[in-house]
Amino acid sequence: xxxxxxxxxxxxxxxxxxxxxxxxxxxxxxxxxxxxxxxxxxxxxxxxxxxxxxxxxxxxxxxxxxxxxxxxxxxxxxxxxxxxxxxxxxxxxxxxxxxxxxxxxxxxxxxxxxxxxxxxxxxxxxxxxxxxxxxxxxxxxxxxxxxxxxxxxxxxxxxxxxxxxxxxxxxxxxxxxxxxxxxxxxxxxxxxxxxxxxxxxxxxxxxxxxxxxxxxxxxxxxxxxxxxxxxxxxxxxxxxxxxxxxxxxxxxxxxxxxxxxxxxxxxxxxxxxxxxxxxxxxxxxxxxxxxxxxxxxxxxxxxxxxxxxxxxxxxxxxxxxxxxxxxxxxxxxxxxxxxxxxxxxxxxxxxxxxxxxxxxxxxxxxxxxxxxxxxxxxxxxxxxxxxxxxxxxxxxxxxxxxxxxxxxxxxxxxxxxxxxxxxxxxxxxxxxxxxxxxxxxxxxxxxxxxxxxxxxxxxxxxxxxxxxxxxxxxxxxxxxxxxxxxxxxxxxxxxxxxxxx
Amino acid sequence: xxxxxxxxxxxxxxxxxxxxxxxxxxxxxxxxxxxxxxxxxxxxxxxxxxxxxxxxxxxxxxxxxxxxxxxxxxxxxxxxxxxxxxxxxxxxxxxxxxxxxxxxxxxxxxxxxxxxxxxxxxxx
Numbered sequence: 091x092x093x094x095x096x097x098x099x100x101x102x103x104x105x106x107x108x109x110x111x112x113x114x115x116x117x118x119x120x121x122x123x124x125x126x127x128x129x130x131x132x133x134x135x136x137x138x139x140x141x142x143x144x145x146x147x148x149x150x151x152x153x154x155x156x157x158x159x160x161x162x163x164x165x166x167x168x169x170x171x172x173x174x175x176x177x178x179x180x181x182x183x184x185x186x187x188x189x190x191x192x193x194x195x196x197x198x199x200x201x202x203x204x205x206x207x208x209x210x211x212x213x214x215x216x217x218x219x220x221x222x223x224x225x226x227x228x229x230x231x232x233x234x235x236x237x238x239x240x241x242x243x244x245x246x247x248x249x250x251x252x253x254x255x256x257x258x259x260x261x262x263x264x265x266x267x268x269x270x271x272x273x274x275x276x277x278x279x280x281x282x283x284x285x286x287x288x289x290x291x292x293x294x295x296x297x298x299x300x301x302x303x304x305x306x307x308x309x310x311x312x313x314x315x316x317x318x319x320x321x322x323x324x325x326x327x328x329x330x331x332x333x334x335x336x337x338x339x340x341x342x343x344x345x346x347x348x349x350x351x352x353x354x355x356x357x358x359x360x361x362x363x364x365x366x367x368x369x370x371x372x373x374x375x376x377x378x379x380x381x382x383x384x385x386x387x388x389x390x391x392x393x394x395x396x397x398x399x400x401x402x403x404x405x406x407x408x409x410x411x412x413x414x415x416x417x418x419x420x421x422x423x424x425x426x427x428x429x430x431x432x433x434x435x436x437x438x439x440x441x442x443x444x445x446x447x448x449x450x451x452x453x454x455x456x457x458x459x460x461x462x463x464x465x466x467x468x469x470x471x472x473x474x475x476x477x478x479x480x481x482x483x484x485x486x487x488x489x490x491x492x493x494x495x496x497x498x499x500x501x502x503x504x505x506x507x508x509x510x511x512x513x514x515x516x517x518x519x520x521x522x523x524x525x526x527x528x529x530x531x532x533x534x535x536x537x538x539x540x541x542x543x544x545x546x547x548x549x550x551x552x553x554x555x556x557x558x559x560x561x562x563x564x565x566x567x568x569x570x571x572x573x574x575x576x577x578x579x580x581x582x583x584x585x586x587x588x589x590x591x
Numbered sequence: 592x593x594x595x596x597x598x599x600x601x602x603x604x605x606x607x608x609x610x611x612x613x614x615x616x617x618x619x620x621x622x623x624x625x626x627x628x629x630x631x632x633x634x635x636x637x638x639x640x641x642x643x644x645x646x647x648x649x650x651x652x653x654x655x656x657x658x659x660x661x662x663x664x665x666x667x668x669x670x671x672x673x674x675x676x677x678x679x680x681x682x683x684x685x686x687x688x689x690x691x692x693x694x695x696x697x698x699x700x701x702x703x704x705x706x707x708x709x710x711x712x713x714x715x
Binding site: 164229232233236239240243244247252253255256258259262263266267270271273274277278280281286 | 601605608611612615616621624628631632635638639642667668671674675678681682685686689690692693696697702705706709712713
């Protein structure tokens with residue numbers, strides 16, 4: 091019997107552990123215990139993914155893990171390389187900090203009898219996101235997309251207010267349209283390639299392109315799958331589900347949904363581009379150009395909508411639309427440097443937007459549930475830690491040096507040089523979008539630091555230690571990504587090379 | 592025209608998919624919306640089942656000791672359909688629970704009406 095590397099079991103074990111957590115939590119009728127189990131599981135997964143990342147990055151390898159007893163063309167597989175491991179580590183760290191810092195919001199917003207259900211959904215969501223990162227089989231990806239959808243809808247409606255129910259309905263309907271298109275695309279693709287595993291599909295597609303068979307179905311399928319993914323990840327014309335859902339949900343849910351769930355679909359998309367369709371096919375079918383155009387318009391329009399918003403959470407939701415636009419712009423450049431920038435921006439946005447949502451939730455709580463930006467005047471003076479967190483997050487989104495957002499913008503600008511036809515558009519829109527970012531983030535930053543008369547009399551709220559740790563952790567992550575970015579971009583680059591093989 | 596005849600089931604299922612998709616997108620009544628969702632999903636099951644079936648062959652259950660693969664149809668699409676049905680049932684259950692709660696609160700199934708009432712509530 092050949093020697094089995096135990097590290098290769100980590101991807102499967104992480105997904106299994108998260109799902110098992112959901113099942114165990116279902117048996118426990120106590121929110122506090124469910125919370126502790128959830129935190130322990132994420133912590134464990136975080137450490138395991140860290141070990142996996144160190145191992146695969148050092149060996150520079152990508153491996154597949156066979157699920158069940160059927161070998162490659164028939165069975166189900168997971169596949170992990172440096173990119174997957176890096177994303178898993180980031181997702182678990184962000185999840186740990188968000189749930190840790192945001193637990194108070196959950197215990198406050200969700201009725202006590204249903205608190206353990208919230209953590210079931212968090213476990214299921216986390217497991218589904220890990221599965222989307224690791225999977226090597228397109229139908230498994232579809233199933234986990236749906237699990238992701240149900241879990242995220244449950245997280246939005248957990249608050250139980252009528253607004254959150256309306257937001258959930260909107261989110262659910264748009265998401266279902268996206269997954270329906272994805273499923274149709276997958277079915278037709280299975281029909282013309284005869285496979286469900288990524289590597290075998292890629293071989294079949296290369297063969298189809300070479301023999302010029304099924305050109306039209308291939309184009310339609312690629313369109314269905316990528317429009318499906320674009321709808322799920324709220325790319326600009328399909329963004330209408332975000333503001334209502336994020337605006338009405340618990341800040342913890344909003345942070346996780348905006349920071350991680352949207353990204354998990356994009357990571358799946360990147361894996362599909364490299365492992366199934368290959369960059370050349372995407373280029374020849376002109377799909378990258380379409381994603382590029384949508385991405386650019388999202389960058390501008392998301393910011394324009396955000397400027398018009400008076401509610402802080404809805405403003406952050408529209409800001410997410412703009413940031414998703416950045417990521418698709420990177421993918422749409424069609425070069426490996428562009429995708430590297432996009433991957434880095436996924437990380438940068440994940441650590442920044444969750445921080446912003448948590449701080450915003452804390453401001454709303456301090457001002458007695460009022461959500462408009464002008465109600466938050468002086469909020470940062472009452473709660474300086476959240477104020478500093480929000481300010482740094484906003485500066486990072488605008489693109490101030492030393493913070494994560496700056497590096498990703500530098501990378502986008504550099505990447506544009508490698509795709510000459512798109513360089514002018516990228517640089518102009520990048521500039522415009524940064525100015526727009528500043529135009530809507532700075533007023534809110536100024537508002538929270540402006541002293542308000544009535545606020546001076548009110549007692550200053552106590553900050554829970556978990557929230558403080560989480561905000562400091564996020565600020566540290568932002569600075570790490572902003573200063574020691576080289577090793578991270580190096581890992582992304584080598585893993586994209588490995589994926590494309 | 593020849594292609595249409597050979598791919599009759601596929602063509603019908605894509606038309607059904609379109610009907611379901613437009614219902615899910617445009618219907619105002621929430622129940623009808625989710626009926627649209629089910630039409631959309633069922634269309635895909637028809638598509639997959641039609642892809643997997645080969646005329647003149649039998650279900651892949653070993654009978655009379657024939658182990659030649661050319662005697663049986665492809666079992667994978669059937670597996671996919673089953674998985675898809677499970678997914679679609681759970682999503683329908685979730686959506687109907689949501690619709691029920693919305694109806695209890697707003698007393699309407701019309702999405703426009705619900706949006707209007709929700710905006711009025713927020714404006715207060």
